[in-house]
Amino acid sequence: MNAPPLTKNQALVFDVLEKAEGPLSAYTILDKLRDHGFRAPLQVYRALEKLLEYGVVHRLESINSFVACAHPGENCHSHGIVAFAICESCGQVMEFHDHEVDHRLMDWTRGKKFKAEKTTIEIRGLCEACAA
């Protein structure tokens, strides 16, 4: 699932996410792109759908937001399960991968014959700077 060349809207949305300090909601992205002609949520959601598919953007389920993948250029889907630590104070997101966690979860799903499609791991709390 490597990313094909992005369309205009996809590139605009991706650009906003990449330049952002932290995760953004779809409507925040929309507002940032009004000057570029965006007028409706669907324009954002449709672009996001593709960017998620290509693996260059992640969705943070617990805060209804989106963030650019921390591994530009690479195919993030191949790193196994992606985990996130989200600071509830400053909004910063750290993305990481842990193969041992993947392994444990896969063991569990295998044992239950559960066919996993998409796994979410999100840790909310305070980053080092904000916890001080």
Add this chain to the structure above:
Amino acid sequence: MNAPPLTKNQALVFDVLEKAEGPLSAYTILDKLRDHGFRAPLQVYRALEKLLEYGVVHRLESINSFVACAHPGENCHSHGIVAFAICESCGQVMEFHDHEVDHRLMDWTRGKKFKAEKTTIEIRGLCEACAA
């Protein structure tokens, strides 16, 4: 954080969740409780807030729904991180705990000096019956 006696609304909401086959959205709960006098979303959300606090109900972030804890009577918060496998076909939810996963995530947060408050692990896919 053991559960104090539930108020009327809390008991009603909890009862609906416990008798349900799978997770329910707040608005679905509301509809099921109209006969009991519920008229507004806040009545549900306020009850859910407490039930979540008491640990007798879990929120499934990835599907904006709520489910009764699978360990009635016990204090679920003491089991460590709760993980869920959610069947996208039949809606059934399996709740489980894996201390090794907890450890790995805690190791990571310790290393980053990240103060974890709430961790979400949700696996979406197909249960054994539905995958067949």
Add this chain to the structure above:
DNA sequence: ATCAATTGCGTTATGCTATAACGTGTGCGA
């Protein structure tokens, strides 16, 4: 070359999820 299928795009409308803000009543300890 042409037709059909696919994909992206724009727009309007709508539905679902969640909370703000205000007021009421009740119980309980100082």
Add this chain to the structure above:
DNA sequence: TCGCACACGTTATAGCATAACGCAATTGAT
């Protein structure tokens, strides 16, 4: 008895996401 905390009810609003329609551009098989 006063003040406080808490549950509750109601109205309104904010925030998140998609349905359904139509148009334009691209591609690719015949």
